[in-house]
Amino acid sequence: MYTTTVIIGAGHAGLAMSQRLTQRSIEHVVLERGQVANSWRNERWDSLRLLTPNWHSHLPGMRYAGDDPNGFMTVPEVVAFIDSYAAAISAPVQPQTTVTSVAAAPTGYRVTTDRGVWDCATLVVASGAANAANVPSLSELVPSSVEMLTPMTYRSPDCLDQRGVLVVGASATGIQLAEEIHRSGRPVTLAVGEHVRLPRTYRGQDIFWWMDAAGVLDERHDEVDDLVRARHVPSPQLIGSPERRSIDVNTLGQLGVKVVGRLGSIQDGVAKFSGGLANTCHLADLKMNRLLQRFDDWADGNETDADEPPQRFEPTAVASDPTVELDLQRAGIGTVVWATGFRPDYAWLDVPVLDRKGRIRHHGGVVHGAPGMYVLGQNLLRTRRSSYIAGAVSDSCALATHLQEHLDGLVSRA
Numbered sequence: 142m143y144t145t146t147v148i149i150g151a152g153h154a155g156l157a158m159s160q161r162l163t164q165r166s167i168e169h170v171v172l173e174r175g176q177v178a179n180s181w182r183n184e185r186w187d188s189l190r191l192l193t194p195n196w197h198s199h200l201p202g203m204r205y206a207g208d209d210p211n212g213f214m215t216v217p218e219v220v221a222f223i224d225s226y227a228a229a230i231s232a233p234v235q236p237q238t239t240v241t242s243v244a245a246a247p248t249g250y251r252v253t254t255d256r257g258v259w260d261c262a263t264l265v266v267a268s269g270a271a272n273a274a275n276v277p278s279l280s281e282l283v284p285s286s287v288e289m290l291t292p293m294t295y296r297s298p299d300c301l302d303q304r305g306v307l308v309v310g311a312s313a314t315g316i317q318l319a320e321e322i323h324r325s326g327r328p329v330t331l332a333v334g335e336h337v338r339l340p341r342t343y344r345g346q347d348i349f350w351w352m353d354a355a356g357v358l359d360e361r362h363d364e365v366d367d368l369v370r371a372r373h374v375p376s377p378q379l380i381g382s383p384e385r386r387s388i389d390v391n392t393l394g395q396l397g398v399k400v401v402g403r404l405g406s407i408q409d410g411v412a413k414f415s416g417g418l419a420n421t422c423h424l425a426d427l428k429m430n431r432l433l434q435r436f437d438d439w440a441d442g443n444e445t446d447a448d449e450p451p452q453r454f455e456p457t458a459v460a461s462d463p464t465v466e467l468d469l470q471r472a473g474i475g476t477v478v479w480a481t482g483f484r485p486d487y488a489w490l491d492v493p494v495l496d497r498k499g500r501i502r503h504h505g506g507v508v509h510g511a512p513g514m515y516v517l518g519q520n521l522l523r524t525r526r527s528s529y530i531a532g533a534v535s536d537s538c539a540l541a542t543h544l545q546e547h548l549d550g551l552v553s554r555a
């Protein structure tokens with residue numbers, strides 16, 4: 142089979158690109174190994190809500206139309222949102238079609254699936270940035286009596302026995318899971334490394350309102366100082382809850398979660414944590430205050446809806462002698478949850494475009510060394526907004542324009 146463009150993945154990013162191509166009358170197909178919104182259907186825990194407010198979630202040609210713009214979608218609501226988008230744009234999705242190989246071909250690319258082969262001139266990789274949990278190799282040193290879970294295998298506290306839980310990682314995922322598990326009555330230890338602390342609301346507005354209004358989310362990939370580092374900054378300590386509450390090391394410490402430093406090693410069943418917890422938390426407080434100052438400066442020069450004065454939050458309270466060693470069995474730890482991030486899986490990609498960490502080398506989504514190949518749905522792909530659903534609006538527009546120019550170039554050279 143031949144089609145002009147193959148899009149791999151029917152998440153929001155692949156669908157946004159499909160809408161752009163349809164608008165340009167570019168023939169294409171969207172290959173999806175499961176159903177539309179597969180990751181949201183199968184790879185998220187039960188209680189998860191988006192940490193971005195509903196008003197922020199929009200896609201090319203579709204805005205949130207519900208009656209709760211300041212609320213936070215549950216996972217079934219995200220699935221319904223993406224499903225309705227696929228239907229509205231009549232996306233040419235081929236479900237239950239797993240891509241097993243992509244190779245260079247005379248036409249451009251040859252895409253092999255478990256349901257046939259597609260040749261195409263241009264290829265859009267929208268297979269997701271979070272296909273697998275990033276579990277450190279020291280997980281191999283966890284005693285066999287201790288269960289191990291990741292955010293992709295954890296569903297709810299019901300999947301745990303009654304023993305204590307060590308949650309490793311304190312970004313959005315780790316901090317949310319630590320709180321939920323603690324509330325279920327199990328003792329929780331939370332290992333905290335580098336993290337991003339943010340309040341849910343500031344001066345009466347949601348933090349995403351501020352990041353949007355002050356231009357933080359529109360900072361471009363080619364303006365950021367250290368792009369590699371910026372693309373790997375942990376997700377902010379935020380939770381989407383109806384009561385719009387903040388969540389951070391302080392709130393968890395007050396609940397009774399035992400907070401320790403970054404997990405550095407495990408020897409003979411003893412977990413060793415960094416003694417630098419106070420410094421790590423101090424740095425996160427400093428960065429938060431710097432961002433709040435930026436919002437205040439922006440508000441000083443603009444008409445805003447922020448009717449409350451500037452505020453600052455309590456510094457993170459850290460024990461002067463945090464635990465640095467924990468014998469997992471003696472401390473009653475029955476489960477370790479690795480909330481240590483996610484990674485993409487490109488095992489099927491047979492075009493040499495990956496760096497040594499297995500990530501696609503690209504400039505704003507235009508893949509290096511592979512004419513006509515694009516990637517979408519990555520952290521800070523083109524702007525800071527790219528990490529979120531709404532980022533696909535401008536990212537897909539820019540990449541569809543580039544893709545069309547590439548096709549025009551092929552025609553003029555033929």
Ligand SMILES: Cc1cc2nc3c(=O)[nH]c(=O)nc-3n(C[C@H](O)[C@H](O)[C@H](O)COP(=O)(O)OP(=O)(O)OC[C@H]3O[C@@H](n4cnc5c(N)ncnc54)[C@H](O)[C@@H]3O)c2cc1C
Nearest residue numbers: 150152153154174179180191192193240268269518529530
């Ligand atoms: C825990 C978590 C919380 C998040 N919270 C928010 C939030 O609050 N707000 C927000 O805006 N964003 C959030 N995001 C970020 C973002 O919306 C998601 O990462 C989003 O799912 C990425 O969209 P995508 O379309 O790029 O990838 P995905 O939604 O992962 O879609 C990729 C699709 O490709 C398919 N696929 C993969 N490999 C193959 C293959 N070989 N063959 C065929 N199909 C394949 C998959 O089945 C999947 O359907 C969150 C992400 C995670 C992981």
